[in-house]
Amino acid sequence: MQHNSHAVVIGGSLSGLLMSRVLANHFDRVTVIERDIYPDEPAPRKGVPHSRFPHTLMLRGQQILEQLFPGLKSELLDKGAIELDSIKDVAFLTPNGWAAQRDSELALLAFSRDLLDWSIRRRLAAFSQVQFLTGASVTELLTDPKRQKILGVSLHQHKKFNPESNPESNPESKSELNFESNSESNQNLYADLVVDASGKASHTPQWLRKLGYEAPPETEINAFVGYVARIYQPPPDWDVNWKMVFMPTAPPQQIRGGAIFPIEGDRDNPHQCRWIVSLVGGDRDYPPTDDAGFLAFARSLPSPVLAEAIERATPLTPPYAYYGNENRQHYYEQSPLPARLVVVGHAACLLNPTYGQAMTVAALEAMTLDQFLRHQAIDKLDQQTHALQKQLAKAHQEAWTAAISIDYRYHSTQGKPINAATRFTNWYWDQLLELIVDRASIHHTFLEVLHLLKPSSVLLQPSIFGQILAHSFSKRWQRFTSPSESAISTR
Structure with a gap:
């Protein structure tokens, strides 16, 4: 009997939605587990408290979506x-x-963020293999007896079983979702891959400790x-x-x-x-x-x-x-993890949202997953999920570096000590902001980096670096040659 492949996504916010869309290219079935009950129209919901705040989709994110x-x-x-x-x-x-x-x-x-999420959920509903299980929370990860690979999740249903699928097709039955009841209110859901996209409230570190694994290293920078x-x-x-x-x-x-x-x-x-x-x-x-x-x-x-x-x-x-605008990165790519588990989005890398790149980073992660699965068979995931986690980590590195470089500049920032590289980045950033006022080419390249169309390294190209040095030297020379205020006052 042929095995029908199944992926489970924990969390139905933007990162989870984009991951589900990509997984639908490679798995027979995809189940999105979301604690909230989705609104019927674009509207705020408890699980996305920052939806009431500004959101823009950078150009790279637009292209991917x-x-x-x-x-x-x-x-x-x-x-x-x-x-x-x-x-x-x-x-x-x-x-x-x-x-x-x-x-x-x-x-x-x-x-509005509500409009984007609602529009994507409607699009996903057209995929017969994608199913939303709302009003439910994952309580633990299921493993094999040796605790070397994840076999699925155990979940708690807050409301009556409510699989939301394509409204134009018949909902899949409970048995087809591979449910196994382990108590009156808890159920086991088995899968070939589990993706944690549950955001900053992710419980994966605690679940890993319960399974005998160490939680991954963590860095928090809070301004x-x-x-x-x-x-x-x-x-x-x-x-x-x-x-x-x-x-x-x-x-x-x-x-x-x-x-x-x-x-x-x-x-x-x-x-x-x-x-x-x-x-x-x-x-x-x-x-x-x-x-x-x-x-x-x-x-x-x-x-x-x-x-x-x-x-x-x-x-x-x-x-x-x-006020929850800290930066926090869990280095899952550096830790031994059970196979068939990956962590994405804010569950892996939480970015200060005031810099506006998180949605595009979620899109980059989704494309990373898609490219990986195009070259890896699902039955080989036992050996390959750690390599996938390493690739996913690269997708958010540019945005992470930019966010913490700015947040390090505040007086009260808590986190690891600032290093020479960050000091240089901050100095360079200051010079760029001065030059973009009236230098069109630098302003354009600066925005290409912010849109995640180009890596930040392009801002160090000789044509820009030379202008930065000349500008800095000019300011120093003017201060050196201009009479000081005290000298002027004594004339």
Whole structure:
């Protein structure tokens, strides 16, 4: 009798959804286990507390999602998502002033996170081999007697058994999902591969200890960054030369920042743009959540543009706060693990979300998994899952390095000591931000790196490195040759 291959994905947020889409290319059945009950329309849910905050899909992420779900971009635009030029349409305030706005081919896609997740879930529902098991939590990993490979998961069903599958086909039966009841409320679900995409609340370290394995090494870099956001209706007569405002923090001197992100309108008027306005503070300088405090924080930013905009706009929601913005990496690729288990997304590498690259990193991980499975037979996973975990770790390394390099700049950052390489990166970053104000080619390359289209190493190419050195030397020479303030005062 032929064995039907089965993969289980723990967690049905974006990372889990993208992994499920890729696994559907290679497995006969894919089961997504999600603790929440999904809403019937784009709406916040408990398992994605940061969905109320700005989300943009970088260009590399757009390319991957369009490859996985052809026509998704058009569908999002039809639902009111906003496409904008990363240079022309963005008012970007650097520590050295506003960056010049000019045409580019670097398109951003702005929308609510709820719209993206809902759209992808609907697309996945069209795959007959993908099934959603909602209202359920995994309680432990199942192994062979020698505890050398994972055979599935044990799960607790919070609500009545509720497999959600293609609404146009007959749901698979309980037996077809390879369930084995081990108590009144717990069930065993067997699989050939288990993917933990359960996010920062992942229990894999505890499950591994229970099986006799050591938890993987871990690094946490916490700059105590928090942000508060609320949705506004723009004023009807609003006429400006930007679609988005981006005033990032610039630690250690400037620890407050803010942004205005356009998103789709409400369900009745999706193409009537709304704004998500987000305020951010590091070093525990968290933005307030009361109306007066929110506006006062906005007024304290280096430019009045954001505060003036929201004073004329109409608030549609109260301010929402989110303070869990640390960076944390579990080095599963460095640890001996049981076979047939991989850990992805925030369960492996949690990134400070204020830098906007996490969704694209999830897409890169999904493509890494797809490429791996194209060259590895499923029946060989016992020997290959550790190699897969190493490849997955490479997918988030660029974004991890960028995030911690910035967060190290805050005064109160907790984590391993800063090293010479990070100091150089921070110095180099400062010079870049000064040059992108009026140097189009550097600004363009800088954004290509942020969009994860190119590795950060391109910013060290001779044409840019030479300009950095010349700029730094020029500043030093001016300070050396210019009379000091004290000398001027005594004349």
